[in-house]
Amino acid sequence: MAILYTIFVNLLIFGMKVLSMFNDKTKKGVEGRKRSLDIVKSAFSASDKILWMHAASLGEYEQGLPVLEKLKKNFPNHKILITFFSPSGYQNVVKKKNIADAVCYLPFDKKSTVKEFVSYFDCELFFTVKYDYWYNLLAELKRKNVKTFVISALFYERQSFFTTYGKWFVKQLKQNITWFFHQTQHSYVLAKNIGLLKSSVAGDTRFDRVKQLRLRDNHVDFVEQFISNKKTIVFGSSWQAEEKIAKMISEQNKDLKIIIAPHELKRVENLKQIFPSAILYSELKSSPILQPSDSQTLIINSIGLLSKLYSYADVAIVGGGFHEAGLHNILEAATFGVPVIFGNHYKKNPEADNLILAKGGKSFEDEKSAAYFVLDLFKNEKMLLEMSENAEQFVAKQPNSSELILQKILSL
Numbered sequence: 001m002a003i004l005y006t007i008f009v010n011l012l013i014f015g016m017k018v019l020s021m022f023n024d025k026t027k028k029g030v031e032g033r034k035r036s037l038d039i040v041k042s043a044f045s046a047s048d049k050i051l052w053m054h055a056a057s058l059g060e061y062e063q064g065l066p067v068l069e070k071l072k073k074n075f076p077n078h079k080i081l082i083t084f085f086s087p088s089g090y091q092n093v094v095k096k097k098n099i100a101d102a103v104c105y106l107p108f109d110k111k112s113t114v115k116e117f118v119s120y121f122d123c124e125l126f127f128t129v130k131y132d133y134w135y136n137l138l139a140e141l142k143r144k145n146v147k148t149f150v151i152s153a154l155f156y157e158r159q160s161f162f163t164t165y166g167k168w169f170v171k172q173l174k175q176n177i178t179w180f181f182h183q184t185q186h187s188y189v190l191a192k193n194i195g196l197l198k199s200s201v202a203g204d205t206r207f208d209r210v211k212q213l214r215l216r217d218n219h220v221d222f223v224e225q226f227i228s229n230k231k232t233i234v235f236g237s238s239w240q241a242e243e244k245i246a247k248m249i250s251e252q253n254k255d256l257k258i259i260i261a262p263h264e265l266k267r268v269e270n271l272k273q274i275f276p277s278a279i280l281y282s283e284l285k286s287s288p289i290l291q292p293s294d295s296q297t298l299i300i301n302s303i304g305l306l307s308k309l310y311s312y313a314d315v316a317i318v319g320g321g322f323h324e325a326g327l328h329n330i331l332e333a334a335t336f337g338v339p340v341i342f343g344n345h346y347k348k349n350p351e352a353d354n355l356i357l358a359k360g361g362k363s364f365e366d367e368k369s370a371a372y373f374v375l376d377l378f379k380n381e382k383m384l385l386e387m388s389e390n391a392e393q394f395v396a397k398q399p400n401s402s403e404l405i406l407q408k409i410l411s412l
Contacts, residue, residue, distance in 0.1 A: 001168030043102035057086035066402035241322035337392030360391030
């Protein structure tokens with residue numbers, strides 16, 4: 001199986017290099033990995049003690065960050081390395097102020113490449129988030145006696161670990177992982193059934209992260225003027241399906257205010273065609289005489305505002321759940337006591353099921369059903385208030401996962 005894994009890694013590298021000729025996102029990942037070694041060589045010396053977090057993409061980074069922040073407080077003299085597999089995660093974090101001393105792409109998981117990369121610093125603690133496992137990296141860290149953890153681990157039945165050929169992968173995890181911190185009891189039981197006994201249930205660290213959002217200043221310039229004391233729907237990380245819902249709602253209820261933050265900024269031009277009278281957020285910043293309250297729809301054509309915008313919402317419709325791309329972060333809205341509406345493609349998001357059970361959110365198979373539910377919800381003030389309270393309590397009652405994880409790590 002080790003040989004097959006090596007073949008898989010080489011095919012992955014080859015496939016990404018070919019795809020990079022046609023796909024800009026993949027090209028950024030391939031080109032960025034060429035600089036990873038130089039980044040760590042310039043950031044660290046052989047005597048530096050390193051805390052290393054690896055995240056597949058931005059969502060996993062947000063999950064791991066509360067733990068990394070607590071570790072930094074307990075080890076203030078250690079330096080921090082953050083690595084990503086996905087360009088979307090790397091590009092979002094490297095451009096902003098963060099707690100890392102170095103941010104780079106994780107090198108491709110070839111034995112020689114990984115060994116050289118790790119040789120340039122003294123890693124004392126490593127953790128990966130959720131389920132991004134790279135077996136040559138884990139083996140090399142084990143060889144160097146690095147404590148290695150999995151934060152917000154999530155096992156589910158269709159993973160390779162539960163297949164007839166998955167025994168080799170399970171063996172690697174048994175040998176090389178110091179401890180698993182599971183998001184759910186179900187994940188914990190599944191892991192235990194295949195012999196991964198060094199584990200505990202700590203919950204989802206994203207709840208710690210979104211609880212912090214309520215404590216900061218969530219003001220966004222011009223938004224209060226746009227809303228003008230009217231009921232507001234925020235469409236977060238929207239795709240075409242959510243834009244269709246927005247259109248249906250806007251046609252049926254002209255009194256509602258609609259704020260759309262598309263998943264990709266290249267969707268802005270399409271949104272302007274769908275909503276020709278909409279205001280772009282950049283127009284509010286550049287045209288002080290513009291009267292934002294005159295328009296029903298505001299299109300956010302800048303990044304970094306969405307989590308603050310949810311604080312203005314009466315209802316949130318979160319993108320990704322109406323197709324296989326997968327549901328985006330629903331907790332950023334729920335923490336503000338906002339009912340969350342989404343599609344039913346969320347098999348890797350247990351928090352979605354739990355929010356529905358808590359009656360703070362609801363999923364739908366199609367856009368039309370979602371649109372008419374939201375329209376009816378605004379006619380039923382009692383139900384709207386109940387869903388809002390349920391969403392807020394759903395987040396507030398979650399355990400302080402990052403503190404549980406920290407205390408266990410310090411004890412090992």
